[in-house]
Amino acid sequence: MPFLNNIQRWADERPHDTAVVISGRRLAWAEFRDSAAALVPETKAVTALCTPNSVDFAVRFAAAVAGARQCAVLDPAWHPQLQEDLVRRVYASAVPEAVSTDDRLIDGPPGSTFLIGLTSGTTSVPKAFTRSRQSWEKSFEASIEFFGLRQDDVTLAPGPLASSLNLYALSECLYAGSEFQAHGHFDVGDVHAAITHDRVTRLVLVPTMLRMLSERGLTGCVDASGVRTIICAGSKLDARTLEAARRWAPNATIFEYYGASELSFVSGAGLPAGSTPDIGGTGTGRPFPGVEVRILDDGGAPLPDREAGNICVRSALVSNGYLWGDDGQALRSFGDWFTVGDQGYLDAGELHILGRRADMILTSGKNVYPHEVELALAAVPGVAAAVAAGMPDDLRGQRVVAGVVPSHGGITAAQLRAGLEDLLPRDKRPLQYFVLAGLPVTDRGKVSRTLLLEWIRTGDPKARSLGY
Template identity: 85%
Template sequence: MPFLNRIQRWADERPHDTAVVIAGRRLSWLEFRDSAAALVAHAKSVTALCEANSVDFASKFAAAVAGGRQCAVLDPAWPAQLQEDIRRRVEASALPAAVSPDDELADGVPEGTFLIGLTSGTTSVPKAFTRSRRSWQSSFDASIGFFGLRQDDVTLAPGPLAASLNLYALAECLYAGSEFQTLESFDVGDVHAAITHDRVTRLVLVPTMLRMLSERGLTGCVDASGVRTIICAGSKLDARTLEAARRWAPNATIFEYYGASELSFVSGAGLPARQLAVHGGTGIGRPFPGVDVRILDDAGLPLPDGAAGNICVRSPMVSNGYLWGDDGQALKSIAGWYTVGDQGYLADGELHILGRRADMILTAGRNVYPHEVELALSAVPGVSAAVAAGMPDDLRGQRVVAGVVPSHGAVTATQLRAGLEELLARDKRPLQYYLLAELPVTDRGKVSRSLLLDWIKSRDPRVRGLGG
C-alpha cells in the first residue's frame, strides 16, 4: 500500500488533526479522506493530472490512484501542445486495470502500477516510467526512518507538486500521518511567514531555494530555530549554501541525499544541528537502508575503492521501467544492477558522486566532471555560487569554463585560480572565468550548464568575462 489505507486510519484515529495545508486552505484528515473518497467514482482507470498546487490537486491525486487506478502527474507549466501529447501517450501506453464507480478510497495490490512518472521536459517529450505501490511503500519506510519524520512534524515543501520531490513529500506525509504544507507558488516571503506562524519543523526543497531562504532569512532576522529537519535534493549542497543554512537554522539536521526518480533513494548523510561542515568534498553519504551500491564498469565488472565508474544499485525501491522514451541509457541494467548513468566512486563505504556521464567534459583526453569543479569553486572565499561547463575547443575538444556569482564585492580570475590550487587538480581547473549576475536556472530552480553556455555565446548581459 502506498498511502490510501493510511489516510483511512488517520481519519478514524485523528479526524480533526490537520492533514494538508495548501495555498492557505486547510483540510483535516476527515475532510481530506471524504473529499478524496467523493472523487473516486469519477476517477478513470488512467488519469493525467495537470493542475497547480491546491488541496483539490491532493484530493484528485489520492482518488486517481485508488484501487487499480494509475495516475500521471503533468507539469502545468509545460506548453499546452506538450501536455496534450503526454495525455495521448499516457492513454495509449498504460495498461489499465478494471475499476468501478463503487470502488472505495483504498490501495490496490502492492505489485500493481499506480504512478506514471515523467521526467521534466520543456522542448522534448519527457520519458515516462512506472512505479508499483510496493516500491513506494519501501521508499516511505526507508525515508521516514532515515530522515526521522514524526507525526508531530509540520513539513513544508514549497515547490510545485508536479515535481517528484514535492509529490513524494506529500505522499510520504500522508503515509506517516504527518501534516504537509505547500504554497500556491514558491515565494521567499510566504515561506518565511509559514515558518514563523505555522510551526513548520521540516523543509523539503532544492538547493537554490534553501540558499535564498537562508540568506534572506538571515538578513531579515527570520527565526528558523524551530526547524529541526532540512532535506535537500537535486544536487550536493555547495559550501556557501550549507554555511548560510547552518547559521539560519541552527537547530536543524541538514540532510542531503543522492537518488533519481527511477531509482528512488540511493545514499544520504545528515549534518547534525550546530555541527559545521567540511567543504569541497564530493561525498554524499552511505547507502540508504535496504539499498546495495556498487561501482561497475560498462562491462559490469566491479571497480576498486576510489575508482570512478557507473553508480549501480539493487533495491526494492527501483521503478518498473519505461512506458516510453527508453533509449537504453536512461535506466540501464548492468549485470542485474541498475544505473541512470551517474558516475562516482566509493571510498570507505561513502559514495562520492561526480555527475552524469552526459555532463562530463572531455578536455585534452582527460575526463572532468562539472559537479566537482563547482563544489571546489564554491569553497573559494568570495564565491557565492558557481557553475561549470565544457565549451567547444579546436585544440582540446572541450575546455572547462566556469561562471561565478560573487558573495560580496568583486572577484578576479587570479583569486579564483589561487583559491583552487589546494582544492582541485590542475587539469580540472577552468581555463576561463565569467562573472554572473545570477545563476542560470531552469523554471524548476535547477542550475543549467547549457544555459550558461547559451549566455556566453549570446553575450547575455547577465554574464561577462573575468580578467586576471
C-alpha cells in the same frame, strides 16, 4: 499499499487532527478521507492530473490512485500544447492492470502500477516511467527511518506538488500520519510566516529555495530555531547555502540526498546541528536503508574503491521502467543492478557523485567532471554560483572554463585560482574564468553548460572574460 489504507487509519484514530494545509485551507483526517472517498466512484482507471497546488489537488490525487487506478501528474506550468500532447500519450499508453470495480478509498495490489511519473529531462517531451505501489511503500519505510519523520512533525514543502520531490513529501506524510503543508506558489514571506506561526518543524525543498529563505531570514530576523529537519534534493548544497542555513536554523539536521526519479533514494547524509560540513566535496553519504550501491564499468564488472564508473543500484525502490521515451541509455541494467548513467565512485562506503558521462571534459588525457569543478568554485569566498564546461582546444582536446556569479562586488581570476588551491587538483582547475550576469539556464530553468559555451563563443556580454 502507498498510503490510502493508512489514511483510513488516521481518520478513525485522529479524525480532527490536521492532515493537510495548502494555500491556507485545512482538512482534518476525517475530512480528507471523506472528500477523497466521495470522488472515487467517478474517477476513471487512468487519470492525468494537471492542477496547481491546492487541497483539491491532494484529494484528487488520493482518489486517482484508489484500488487499481493509475495517475499521471503533469506540471501546470508546462506549455498548454505540451500538456495536451502528454495527456494524449498517457491515455494511449497506460494499460490498467485491472479494471477496478471497487469504489472504496483503499490501496490496490502491492505489485500493481499506481503512478506514471514524468521526468523534466532536457528533451522536448518528458519521458514517462511507472511505479508500483509496493515500491513507494518500501520508499516510505526507508525515508521515514532515514529522515526521522515523526507524527508530531509539521512538514512544509514550498514547491509545486507536480514535482516528484514535493509529491513524495505529501504522500509520505499521508502514509506516516504527519501534517503536511504547501503554498499556492513559492514566496519567501509566506514560508517565513508559516515557520513563525504554524509550528513548522520540517522543510522539504531545493537548494535555491533554502538559500533565499536562509539569507533573507537572517536579514529579517526570522526565527527558525523550531525547525529540526531540512531535506534538500536536486543538487549538492554549496558552502554559502550550508553556512547560511546553519546560522538561520541552528537546531536543524540538514539532510541532502542523491536519487533519481527512476531509482528513488540512493544515498544520503545528515549534517547535525553544530557539525562541520565537507566544503567543496563530492560525497553524498551512504546508501539508504534497503539500498545497495556498486560502481560498475560499462561491461558490468565491479570497480574498486575510488575508481569512477557507473553508479548502479539494487533495491526494491526502483521503478518499473518507461512507458515512452526509453532510448536504452536513460535507465540501464546489469542484471539486477540499475543505473541512470550518473558517474561516481565509492570511498570507504560513501558515494561520491561526479556527474553525467555526457558532461565529462577530456583535457590532456584527463577526465574532468564539471560537477566537481562547480562544487569547488561554489566554496570559494565571493562566489554565489558557478558553472563549468569544456571548450575545444587544439593542444589539450578540451580546456576547462568556468563562469561565476559573484556574491557581492567583483572577483578576480587570481582570487578564484587561490581559492581552489586546497579544493581541487591542479589538472582539474579551470584555465579561463568568466564573470556571469546570471547563470545560463534553459526555458525550463535548468543550468545549461551548452549555453555558457555559446555565450563565450559569441562574445555575449552576459559572460565577461577574466582572462587566463
